[in-house]
Amino acid sequence: MPCECKETGRLMHLILCLAHPRSLKMVRAKRWIMKKQFHGFPKNSDFELKTVDLPPLKNGEVLLEALFLSVDPYMRFSSNKLKDGDIMMGEQVARVVESKNPTFPVGTVVLVHAGWTTHSISDGQDLEKVLAEWPDSLPLSLALGTVGMPGITAYFGLFDICDLKGGETVLVSAAAGAVGIIVGQIAKLKGCRVVGSAGSDEKVEYLKKIGYDFAFNYKTVKSLEETLKKAAPDGYEIYFDNVGGEFKNTAIKQLKKFGRVAMCGAISVYNLTGQLPPGPSPEHVIYGEIRMEGFTFKRWQGEVKQKALKELLKWVLEGKIQYREYVIEGFDNMPAAFMGMLKGDNVGKAIVKM
Template sequence: MLPEGFSGYKAELPLSRARLHLFCLVCLSFSLHILAWRFFICFETADSSPVIRQYEEWNLFFRLGSKRLKEGDTMMGQQVARVVESKNPAWPVGTLVLAYSGWASHSISDGQHLEKLLTEWPDTLPLSLALGTVGMPGLTAYFGLLEICGAKSGDTVLVNAAAGAVGAVVGQIAKIKGCKVVGAAGSEEKVDYLKKIGFDFAFNYKTVKSLEETLKKAAPDGYNCYFDNVGGEFSNTVIRQMKKFGRVAICGAISMYNSTGQLPPGPSPESVLYQEIRMEGFLCTRWKGEVRQKALKELLTWVLEGKIQYHEFVIEGFENMPAAFMRMLKGENVGKAVVKV
């Protein structure tokens, strides 16, 4: 539970487990319910944008509808879990599932919001990847780049927050599709990681003297596709360097989530108009059913073939979730942040 609201970056985030125990006690007597034990828990993200923070500051629509995280609510999160007790024949004991039950070691479900892992999932692959590269972050990268940006061979693609769970997959899918890829990250360690996984050009946006000149150096002719995880002044600078008919996938605005001052203005309407740029915000939950399953299978295949490399930021222990969450908000992790319970 979240016993009190918070803003900014908290050194500690106090939590209570009272709701979990009460919830289990009440629901176990219901028919067709499932008790699941967690292996890994991740912090729920609207694509690359921390949704817990969004829920604190805004009242946004997400997966289960319009909701505001308030004091006493269970913190949001997605989990890989195994069913340990079941009265529902569709979900037998031992089934590996994805659940959306928040920060909890156990939870009860009627099966409506559970999802089985791909049957093709090999024993050699970490289950935690179902929360990252072959999960919602991977799907966000896949649909944002291929459906929203429509990236194709020969395009020049720019992605910021490129060493994160979404950005790293965006860059690698772009390379698979024959694109030139430029990535921005916030440390030299992350820049080295981007080069290791195949980015054509990577830079530390915190240390460059001029973002505008660095972007021009990386792609003198401009950018066809921009996958935006950051927003703010960074994006305003990028828009001025988009090619004619450029496409922008707006995945997040992490630079502004903890801002206490006046937010920067949006991109120049003149740049968008005269370059005929298309900008579109999206959530990966738009794509469902067979389309979503096809994307997951393709991501899994690329991982198994070595075309997509992955890096996880794994924290041990349920009690360390608040600290891990704050580290993620500060951008201290490379790859997907998950907690092993």
């Protein structure tokens, strides 16, 4: 149990703790806070590691210990909703280590948006159990990746936003990342031709290995436009946009009539401080009758989400979808993992392991 006494003087602290022996066993949480609003690319000095003593559990509450924490691009652009000194936001896979809530007994593994913290207390309202059918053979970290938020994003982005049909040509940017590798593999499963871009030759090789028909390093090609044309001379039905910016502007011009764009993310502009690249030409969008739709994974909840998670899990277990993770060990490395992911160190889902 955490220490209940708020006394900071050593002697008084000891007296109070002896009067309440349960409070002697203190639970200390380590937390990463955003010390200062990011300006441009985040820096080490923007983060600070803090230690907090957690209060004792009230009835209905559980104490959670993080097992895996996610670092995601949205943390960069959503950080402007944080105040200096707030805990960094984020989802984690955690285990219940103490419980006063019968729905979540000790040992239950849950997903929780507790932020960058080693321990947290929840009243259960914000907890989501991992799928009951999760096999021991599968890393629980996948609940933050292929069978979690990025998986859901890829799944609904393709099926609901892009109305994916077999035989179509699909272009995916940041294709070797958490969302991108799933997008490409689902599109292949459905009989599409898939073209992907990534920021290193190693990533390009990986994309080819998992079935991408054409993959290229966007950092080294002479002309993005020419490369996209070469990859699909007749154009694309779908562009799954993970990067936004100039790449998106160029990609949109290569869409066929009734082309669809899933505007999933715009990582190429998240760290820009000056003027943003201009948007797509309205003329092209209007006359091309292109549907561009912003969306977030949160739209799909309840049964429809559970059905998708089960399908993703099934595909993984059947070997139809390969997963890949980029695992960084140690909670103290959260900022390094986050900044590394923003720079592109990761192939697959970036994960921090406790």
